[in-house]
Amino acid sequence: MKRFSVRLVIVVAVIAAGALYCIPTFWPEIWPHKKINLGLDLQGGMHLVLAVDTAKAVESAVERSYQDLRELVRKNQIQGVSPERPSPGRILVRVQGRDNIDKFKGVLEKELRELKISTQTPDPDTYVATMELPGAEADQIRKLAVDQALETIRNRIDQFGVSEPDIRRQGDDRILIQLPGIQDTQRAKDLIGRTALLEFKLVDESRDANAALQGSVPAGSEVLYKIDEDPATQRTARTPFLIKKAALLTGASLTDARVQIDSQYGEPYVSIEFDKKGARTFERVTGENVGKRLAIVLDNKVYSAPTIQEKIAGGKARITGRFSMEEARDLAIVLRAGALPAPVMILEERTVGPSLGADSIRMGLISMLVGGSLVLLFMIFYYKLSGLLADFEVLLDLVLIGAGLAAFGGTLTLPGMAGMILTIGMAVDNNVLIYERIREELRLGKTPRGAVDAGFDRATTTIMDANLTTLISAVVLFQFGTGAVKGFAVTLSLGVIASMFTAIVVSRLVFDYILDTRKIQRLSI
Amino acid sequence: MEIIKPGINLDFVGKRNIAFSVSGVLILLSLAALAVFGPKYGIDFAGGSLIQVKFAKAVQISQIKDGLNSLSIENATVQSMGDAKDNEFLIRTDTTTVAAQQLAPQLKQTMEAATQAGVEIRRVETVGPQVGKDLREKALLAIFFSLIFIAIYISGRFEFKWIQSAVVAAGLGGAVYGLFVLGVSMPFIILAALAVTLVLFWLLGLKYALGAVVALIHDVTITVGIMCVLEKEFTVSVIAALLTIIGYSLNDTIIVYDRIRENLRKLVKTPLGTVINRSVNETLSRTILTAGTVFIVVAALLLLGGDIIHDFAFALLIGVVVGTYSSIYVASPIVLAWEERARKR
Numbered sequence: 006m007k008r009f010s011v012r013l014v015i016v017v018a019v020i021a022a023g024a025l026y027c028i029p030t031f032w033p034e035i036w037p038h039k040k041i042n043l044g045l046d047l048q049g050g051m052h053l054v055l056a057v058d059t060a061k062a063v064e065s066a067v068e069r070s071y072q073d074l075r076e077l078v079r080k081n082q083i084q085g086v087s088p089e090r091p092s093p094g095r096i097l098v099r100v101q102g103r104d105n106i107d108k109f110k111g112v113l114e115k116e117l118r119e120l121k122i123s124t125q126t127p128d129p130d131t132y133v134a135t136m137e138l139p140g141a142e143a144d145q146i147r148k149l150a151v152d153q154a155l156e157t158i159r160n161r162i163d164q165f166g167v168s169e170p171d172i173r174r175q176g177d178d179r180i181l182i183q184l185p186g187i188q189d190t191q192r193a194k195d196l197i198g199r200t201a202l203l204e205f206k207l208v209d210e211s212r213d214a215n216a217a218l219q220g221s222v223p224a225g226s227e228v229l230y231k232i233d234e235d236p237a238t239q240r241t242a243r244t245p246f247l248i249k250k251a252a253l254l255t256g257a258s259l260t261d262a263r264v265q266i267d268s269q270y271g272e273p274y275v276s277i278e279f280d281k282k283g284a285r286t287f288e289r290v291t292g293e294n295v296g297k298r299l300a301i302v303l304d305n306k307v308y309s310a311p312t313i314q315e316k317i318a319g320g321k322a323r324i325t326g327r328f329s330m331e332e333a334r335d336l337a338i339v340l341r342a343g344a345l346p347a348p349v350m351i352l353e354e355r356t357v358g359p360s361l362g363a364d365s366i367r368m369g370l371i372s373m374l375v376g377g378s379l380v381l382l383f384m385i386f387y388y389k390l391s392g393l394l395a396d397f398e399v400l401l402d403l404v405l406i407g408a409g410l411a412a413f414g415g416t417l418t419l420p421g422m423a424g425m426i427l428t429i430g431m432a433v434d435n436n437v438l439i440y441e442r443i444r445e446e447l448r449l450g451k452t453p454r455g456a457v458d459a460g461f462d463r464a465t466t467t468i469m470d471a472n473l474t475t476l477i478s479a480v481v482l483f484q485f486g487t488g489a490v491k492g493f494a495v496t497l498s499l500g501v502i503a504s505m506f507t508a509i510v511v512s513r514l515v516f517d518y519i520l521d522t523r524k525i526q527r528l529s530i
Numbered sequence: 531m532e533i534i535k536p537g538i539n540l541d542f543v544g545k546r547n548i549a550f551s552v553s554g555v556l557i558l559l560s561l562a563a564l565a566v567f568g569p570k571y572g573i574d575f576a577g578g579s580l581i582q583v584k585f586a587k588a589v590q591i592s593q594i595k596d597g598l599n600s601l602s603i604e605n606a607t608v609q610s611m612g613d614a615k616d617n618e619f620l621i622r623t624d625t626t627t628v629a630a631q632q633l634a635p636q637l638k639q640t641m642e643a644a645t646q647a648g649v650e651i652r653r654v655e656t657v658g659p660q661v662g663k664d665l666r667e668k669a670l671l672a673i674f675f676s677l678i679f680i681a682i683y684i685s686g687r688f689e690f691k692w693i694q695s696a697v698v699a700a701g702l703g704g705a706v707y708g709l710f711v712l713g714v715s716m717p718f719i720i721l722a723a724l725a726v727t728l729v730l731f732w733l734l735g736l737k738y739a740l741g742a743v744v745a746l747i748h749d750v751t752i753t754v755g756i757m758c759v760l761e762k763e764f765t766v767s768v769i770a771a772l773l774t775i776i777g778y779s780l781n782d783t784i785i786v787y788d789r790i791r792e793n794l795r796k797l798v799k800t801p802l803g804t805v806i807n808r809s810v811n812e813t814l815s816r817t818i819l820t821a822g823t824v825f826i827v828v829a830a831l832l833l834l835g836g837d838i839i840h841d842f843a844f845a846l847l848i849g850v851v852v853g854t855y856s857s858i859y860v861a862s863p864i865v866l867a868w869e870e871r872a873r874k875r
Contacts, residue, residue, distance in 0.1 A: 368835050486770060
């Protein structure tokens with residue numbers, strides 16, 4: 006008995022652990038622990054891959070520097086300076102006159118150190134310089150943009166209320182989002198994809214917006230539209246506004262945004278609250294511009310442009326716009342969570358409805374049942390009692406795969422189920438190798454004991470070699486695969502390992518036990 | 531019970547020229563199919579959108595197309611899925627991004643209007659062109675790397691030439707990566723790398739690895755060829771199936787190799803051809819049985835697993851059949867062919 010006591014302990018321990026880890030999935034009331042996660046393709050849900058448009062983040066950084074530059078030139082009253090933006094990433098400045106050049110250079114040196122001057126003319130009377138953000142700085146902005154986008158999207162989804170979302174960075178500028186069980190996918194996508202850049206800007210009243218559309222738009226202003234949709238006819242009306250480009254205040258200064266109902270019209274609106282600094286700025290800006298119109302711009306769309314009646318203290322404002330309750334709620338969420346530092350694009354979307362997921366599970370189980378039973382019956386038919394042992398081991402393998410998935414937090418996907426089905430077919434292969442070898446040794450005239458020993462010894466290396474190659478493929482697949490396919494790689498690997506263990510260790514234990522305890526003349530094989 | 535009787539002695543090695551011809555023709559046909567028909571990429575690789583819809587009552591495909599046209603989605607294909615009574619359809623377009631982002635809800639409305647039947651959108655997949663390209667490259671790399679790793683393993687394990695094979699693999703891996711960085715198109719890199727691998731194995735005398743890799747390339751090529759001819763779609767899960775074939779088809783090859791190695795030690799004076807033939811015969815029963823059990827489960831998956839898993843199961847099924855054939859008729863005879871060629875020189 007002693008020779009297999011250690012192995013017995015190991016086998017019993019593995020089986021017990023396997024069974025234990027499967028309990029939470031099937032009987033959570035007994036032991037509420039880690040369950041087997043179902044992939045989105047089985048439980049339904051949405052998988053998104055977003056790309057953060059990091060180039061835009063760099064461009065807006067350049068735009069901010071450009072605005073700062075103009076502001077500084079104005080403040081310091083430097084004459085003869087004409088800044089331009091020939092391309093989104095560059096600023097071109099032309100300065101006339103020596104005094105002006107000296108002043109300008111002084112300001113540049115003191116206030117705008119982040120800009121790199123790439124070309125400049127040596128002419129003492131006219132100074133022409135091209136400026137851009139240095140590479141390291143731009144890289145930093147790109148990286149920050151992705152980090153910040155990730156954080157913002159995580160906040161939004163948390164507030165939207167999805168159970169167990171998975172949001173992570175993928176590669177340099179991509180974000181992977183998995184939202185299990187989500188029903189209203191369109192709303193979720195709108196919520197995630199919205200930049201939600203809230204800006205307060207003055208309306209440029211130097212000329213009419215329609216006139217500006219015809220002729221030239223004054224420097225420092227742009228035409229933005231207010232879009233109204235008639236809920237009954239779904240017709241949209243676009244009203245142009247001439248808006249000054251400089252933002253007086255942005256959504257970054259918000260501390261809160263919540264949905265309220267207008268007591269007069271019963272329409273929902275979003276009330277926003279600024280932080281201390283924002284509140285002061287708002288008070289100053291409204292005080293300085295009484296009688297002018299202040300536009301509330303969200304993602305370059307004008308929501309409203311009321312005339313400032315008086316200085317507004319207290320740091321509160323409201324965004325109105327014929328919202329439905331849902332729209333107002335989502336707007337409040339995105340404003341609370343903050344703006345995305347750059348626009349995002351959906352590169353990949355996979356949505357599976359819950360009913361399709363359930364169908365997939367059902368069909369997966371049916372094929373497992375049918376294919377599995379055929380194989381199990383064949384084994385009994387072909388190898389008799391030894392076949393029965395192999396069958397028992399296959400079932401044990403499935404339990405171990407389930408336990409492995411639960412214990413390591415793996416995800417069971419539809420291809421993963423296919424991997425389990427395949428495991429049934431491949432697991433018995435190991436038994437076949439051993440049994441064929443034992444039969445061969447028996448034919449050579451060996452005793453059952455001798456044949457079993459030789460069979461296991463010789464077949465073990467072959468099994469190791471053969472399974473290792475499958476394992477290599479599975480690991481490569483895991484490395485290169487995406488979502489659902491990774492699930493296949495995982496179940497296949499677990500299956501290979503489990504079946505090696507059961508075929509080599511468990512079978513040997515059972516054979517040894519029977520041969521040692523009974524006088525066996527003929528093996529049932 | 532026994533399917534293959536012990537003591538069977540079929541002349542596999544003697545018929546190797548026939549087998550080589552058959553395999554050669556199949557490979558050429560597969561390559562021709564690949565060139566003429568080309569692989570039919572699923573949206574994973576080609577980019578585009580796929581929408582699976584289920585109607586509450588029977589509708590005509592033309593009604594769906596009308597609905598799509600009113601959304602100005604013109605080049606869509608609509609295909610019925612599963613049983614006719616399911617009223618389930620698969621709509622594919624090459625539209626991505628902007629249009630597709632609003633597609634599902636619009637489609638639901640339009641479809642309900644066009645067909646007067648309740649519509650359930652069961653699945654939406656949209657893959658942008660960039661992602662598709664990335665996935666194509668990743669898939670090729672995956673196939674290549676698993677071939678290489680397996681080749682190292684085989685030559686290390688069977689010929690104890692770990693260092694040689696590791697050097698070959700490291701060189702190849704580096705070269706592939708270098709060419710990739712230089713922007714050479716991936717299919718050409720992989721083809722070139724595979725050709726170089728085979729030549730190196732031949733020159734270095736890594737005959738078992740040579741046989742195994744040839745057999746694997748054989749299996750993958752023929753499976754891909756058949757998929758092309760039958761216009762089956764290449765998706766990420768089909769690539770998973772191909773990789774599984776690579777791993778699995780080798781199981782049988784290794785079983786035979788192991789036996790050859792064992793027999794070579796026992797029968798020192800017997801010519802290699804005889805040893806190989808004997809080894810193939812001795813392991814024939816196992817080869818057939820192990821392939822048979824896998825065949826059963828894969829066939830069950832193909833017939834009962836549903837549409838989503840269909841192409842995956844199909845590729846696997848072909849691979850199992852071709853892989854079993856190549857383990858018997860290709861992998862070991864190549865070892866012999868190398869020996870004979872080496873002795874002549």
